[in-house]
Amino acid sequence: MTTETLAPAIVDNSEPAGVNNTLRAPISTDGTPELGKTYEVPARMGRAVRVAAGQTIRITNTHGTQVCDMWAFNVNSMNEFLSMEHFRAWVDRVNPQPGDAMVTNHRRPILTFKTDTSPGVHDTLIAPCDIHRYRTLGVEEYHDSCADNLRLALKAIGLRTREVPGSLNLWMNIPFDAQGGIQWQTTVSQPGDYVEFVAVMDCVVVMSSCPQDIIVINSNKPMPVHFTVF
């Protein structure tokens, strides 16, 4: 085991391109939730919450039209996190369904997908939006992004991720065909649809109410989602 001096802003992707209110509004100092309390992830913002092994997190698509990018990290070892490419290899399927073990980059279950009241349309193929995405869409000033919301939501509770793992994009409607062609469409979920995940290990779950307002995935109008841990 060696140590070294590093400039993290240079050698990893932990630094946000800008700041929004995500940094100033954690649900608590260290992200521990009040059990049973419903919290908002405001439109365009992110939130991080600790979910202890055995606890359940419910995430609700309050308005039905919103995509929620989601990540989960082993809170005791932030280099272990929910990984879409490992998940797909684990279940031999592209998209998650209730009953699935959601596995990490170390191929261990971190969450169990328990409940889905929506039609089950979620995405694992597409990277979370980031400042580079908005640059390519012609945005010149700062634009909120799911990647920055992840970084800021973790920073708000004293944590940091070196990388931006591929996200589980709840309710994101990205149909694909057997030839691999991908389309970007509006959600098919209804207001109040929710998903529930049971934590298999102590973890921190991060959610971003996707601020994408240029293409149609959020019906061009980002809205809040809500979550509860119990």
Place this chain on the structure above:
Amino acid sequence: MTTETLAPAIVDNSEPAGVNNTLRAPISTDGTPELGKTYEVPARMGRAVRVAAGQTIRITNTHGTQVCDMWAFNVNSMNEFLSMEHFRAWVDRVNPQPGDAMVTNHRRPILTFKTDTSPGVHDTLIAPCDIHRYRTLGVEEYHDSCADNLRLALKAIGLRTREVPGSLNLWMNIPFDAQGGIQWQTTVSQPGDYVEFVAVMDCVVVMSSCPQDIIVINSNKPMPVHFTVF
């Protein structure tokens, strides 16, 4: 910009689970190739090679039956790398085709996919194999893996990656249907089939002759592949 002292083995995924000959057999001290020379990536091993902007790398499936996991890093900033989830969002397609820009996690082209003499079956969905994968397959001792070959091939030329990005799995035959079901099959490529990529920025390309010998993707017999930079 801040600095800090870190124990890399704790806070990132840069350390291999074991060592194989990849560490001791770089193509040159810093990975610079002799232009026009054909190098071998031995069965079960990995190699890293610097490819300057404008140069072309040709990777040949010498025996036709072999999967080659491939990565590309911006050699001047190793936190920028070819990213499958960003690539799919860039081309609106799951799998790459000649003419595609292969983009990084910063959404910039790092390679251009120029030529493919094989039937075009490659994979972007599945994580590179790692020690955890072989543990779940019942292997108790050390097993060569593409993830470790990446780490070792970089270390052999004095570089390091903090993470193991999702790989471009050349010739890996993972058909999927529109419902998302995934299958694992043998390659459809022929001996001598090759792909060519042109570097858009100075990069280091890492290749691993996938050591998977338990499931059928390499016809249960890992073989070498070859590459040339010109």
